[in-house]
Amino acid sequence: MELKPYAKHLAAVIALAVLAGCSSTGGTQDGDMETEGADSGRDSASAQGASSADQQSGTGTGSGMDGADADGIPDTRTIYFEFDSDRIRSEFESVLNDHAEYLQSNGNAEVVLQGHTDERGTREYNMALSERRAKAVERYLNVQGVSSSKIDIVAYGEERPAADGSDEESYAKNRRVVFSY
Amino acid sequence: MKYLLNLCFGAALLLSSAIAQADLTIEITQGSDRAIPIAIVPFDVEGGESLPEDMAEIVSNDLERSGEFEPLSRNALIAEPSQSDDVNYQEWRAVDSEYLVVGRVEEEGGQYRIQFELLDIVGEERLLGEVITSERDELRAASHYISDQIFEEITGIRGAFSTQIAYVTAQGGEDDRRYALNIADADGHNNQEILSSDEPILSPDWSPDGKKLAYVSFETGEPAIYIQDIASSQRVRASSFDGINGAPSWSPDGRKLAMSLSKDGQPEIYVLDIASREFERITDNDAIDTEPSWSPDGDRILFTSDRSGGPQLYEIDLSSRDVQRMTFTGNYNARGRYAPDGDSLFMIHRDDSGYRVARQDLDDDRLITLTDSNRDESPSVAPNGTMVIFATQQGNRGELGAVSADGRASFRLPSTEGNVREPAWSPFMN
Numbered sequence: 317m318e319l320k321p322y323a324k325h326l327a328a329v330i331a332l333a334v335l336a337g338c339s340s341t342g343g344t345q346d347g348d349m350e351t352e353g354a355d356s357g358r359d360s361a362s363a364q365g366a367s368s369a370d371q372q373s374g375t376g377t378g379s380g381m382d383g384a385d386a387d388g389i390p391d392t393r394t395i396y397f398e399f400d401s402d403r404i405r406s407e408f409e410s411v412l413n414d415h416a417e418y419l420q421s422n423g424n425a426e427v428v429l430q431g432h433t434d435e436r437g438t439r440e441y442n443m444a445l446s447e448r449r450a451k452a453v454e455r456y457l458n459v460q461g462v463s464s465s466k467i468d469i470v471a472y473g474e475e476r477p478a479a480d481g482s483d484e485e486s487y488a489k490n491r492r493v494v495f496s497y
Numbered sequence: 498m499k500y501l502l503n504l505c506f507g508a509a510l511l512l513s514s515a516i517a518q519a520d521l522t523i524e525i526t527q528g529s530d531r532a533i534p535i536a537i538v539p540f541d542v543e544g545g546e547s548l549p550e551d552m553a554e555i556v557s558n559d560l561e562r563s564g565e566f567e568p569l570s571r572n573a574l575i576a577e578p579s580q581s582d583d584v585n586y587q588e589w590r591a592v593d594s595e596y597l598v599v600g601r602v603e604e605e606g607g608q609y610r611i612q613f614e615l616l617d618i619v620g621e622e623r624l625l626g627e628v629i630t631s632e633r634d635e636l637r638a639a640s641h642y643i644s645d646q647i648f649e650e651i652t653g654i655r656g657a658f659s660t661q662i663a664y665v666t667a668q669g670g671e672d673d674r675r676y677a678l679n680i681a682d683a684d685g686h687n688n689q690e691i692l693s694s695d696e697p698i699l700s701p702d703w704s705p706d707g708k709k710l711a712y713v714s715f716e717t718g719e720p721a722i723y724i725q726d727i728a729s730s731q732r733v734r735a736s737s738f739d740g741i742n743g744a745p746s747w748s749p750d751g752r753k754l755a756m757s758l759s760k761d762g763q764p765e766i767y768v769l770d771i772a773s774r775e776f777e778r779i780t781d782n783d784a785i786d787t788e789p790s791w792s793p794d795g796d797r798i799l800f801t802s803d804r805s806g807g808p809q810l811y812e813i814d815l816s817s818r819d820v821q822r823m824t825f826t827g828n829y830n831a832r833g834r835y836a837p838d839g840d841s842l843f844m845i846h847r848d849d850s851g852y853r854v855a856r857q858d859l860d861d862d863r864l865i866t867l868t869d870s871n872r873d874e875s876p877s878v879a880p881n882g883t884m885v886i887f888a889t890q891q892g893n894r895g896e897l898g899a900v901s902a903d904g905r906a907s908f909r910l911p912s913t914e915g916n917v918r919e920p921a922w923s924p925f926m927n
Binding site: 435436437 | 670671674697699700715718719720740741743744757759763764785787788801803808829831832845847851852872874875890892893919
């Protein structure tokens with residue numbers, strides 16, 4: 317599950333070479349302190365995930381089969397959860413299947429599963445719940461044959477909401493796992 | 498060996514020292530029905546020069562904020578004596594006030610010499626009289642010291658007005674978030690940003706000597722626990738395992754840090770010995786264990802676990818490793834903190850209306866909600882146990898609130914901008 321930093325780097329280099337500018341996973345975990353972090357790969361990765369989440373909320377959820385980037389990464393990169401639940405909803409299974417297929421057919425591809433909760437409840441407990449959501453996705457991918465060595469998990473809890481409102485609509489958008497490539 | 502405490506020399510650019518930020522303000526929302534009336538006369542300044550700070554007003558605000566006192570408004574003062582010899586007790590009996598505070602300030606070679614007295618109006622007795630000296634830029638601190646003396650003399654409880662709070666601010670939207678860790682005086686003044694990042698910062702916790710903060714920062718893209726010396730801004734990374742590195746909590750002796758780590762699968766409670774850099778696993782089961790907090794005697798750790806289904810508070814005895822469930826009211830009790838005397842717990846309790854600050858006394862295990870908001874988080878108890886500061890929501894914005902331990906008095910600390918959250922009340926600083 318843990319990648320050596322150089323391996324991530326290598327993957328990033330290859331990805332950059334092949335994908336002409338698509339963002340990498342940004343393996344910054346054990347590196348030097350970053351200054352402000354604005355230019356880190358992780359940031360652009362999450363911004364990318366966010367824009368696809370926006371797309372998705374505009375077009376409805378579920379299909380996932382209808383699109384992929386030129387690089388083959390499935391377009392739909394966010395799946396949503398019920399309140400207080402880490403159960404994979406059946407309408408998102410096709411999304412996960414697409415990602416499983418992509419990860420398996422691209423030897424160098426890795427994904428960071430970013431787990432999130434809505435703002436209700438305590439922050440550190442939510443951190444743990446968001447990790448549980450990301451791990452539920454990981455287990456699903458494992459069953460589809462994706463090795464955990466291709467999967468990293470970052471649990472954000474309620475710290476990075478996709479929608480800032482304090483209403484059920486916003487909460488529903490925030491209870492999510494984002495695929496960040 | 499990334500779990501070693503690495504010196505983080507590259508951190509300097511993240512540490513923005515002494516940047517002045519907008520102060521938090523205080524808005525009393527509910528005064529206690531038991532508040533003691535007290536008259537605080539503006540301090541006389543020798544030579545008529547005005548002070549940069551209105552010391553009597555600072556004292557008055559401190560005492561009112563505690564919920565224990567109800568200061569008389571200035572226009573209700575019937576006279577403005579500056580020392581006890583000038584006080585006509587008979588005259589003061591006409592106002593609804595049990596106590597009177599008078600003071601005078603002289604400047605002596607750039608220093609201020611401040612004399613204050615606390616008088617019992619009914620007993621016609623001087624309870625306190627003290628002379629202190631202060632630099633010009635320490636007059637607020639001197640005022641908080643005076644508040645501490647008055648509070649302790651009348652209530653018998655040590656004052657906590659000279660303490661500080663740490664808190665996190667978050668500004669911007671999804672693509673341009675900025676998180677900052679701040680410290681300020683307990684009344685919201687003298688705000689100072691000590692760390693900023695475009696990745697989340699949370700869970701600040703003061704070392705028992707008040708000189709360091711432990712916190713969680715995602716600045717590398719993954720969560721890690723840091724310990725930062727406030728005066729020097731130097732810091733070390735205490736924990737950066739795979740997975741969650743969360744909820745740091747200092748032991749009362751300052752030598753250890755309890756935390757929640759998910760490196761073995763699900764989050765478990767660990768204790769880091771700071772000097773030896775050794776981690777000891779404390780809990781071991783298939784559930785989430787997080788939000789540890791040390792008992793005041795250092796013998797036990799309170800934590801949140803969902804081993805029974807929903808989150809509840811448990812206590813583990815560090816020598817016997819016996820685990821005891823502490824909360825049974827409702828299906829959500831989390832982020833517990835002991836009162837300084839160890840006799841009660843404060844926590845976030847969910848009921849039909851939402852997430853509220855609650856207290857549970859350990860002699861009868863009765864749980865009482867203290868707030869009537871519905872999205873409260875992160876309760877932190879003042880070192881004298883009289884107040885609890887917490888994060889709450891006003892509209893869509895996060896702000897800080899505080900409530901007295903008995904729930905009778907409360908105040909808000911609105912901020913001019915951004916979301917304010919994750920308050921941590923410092924220990925006594927002196």
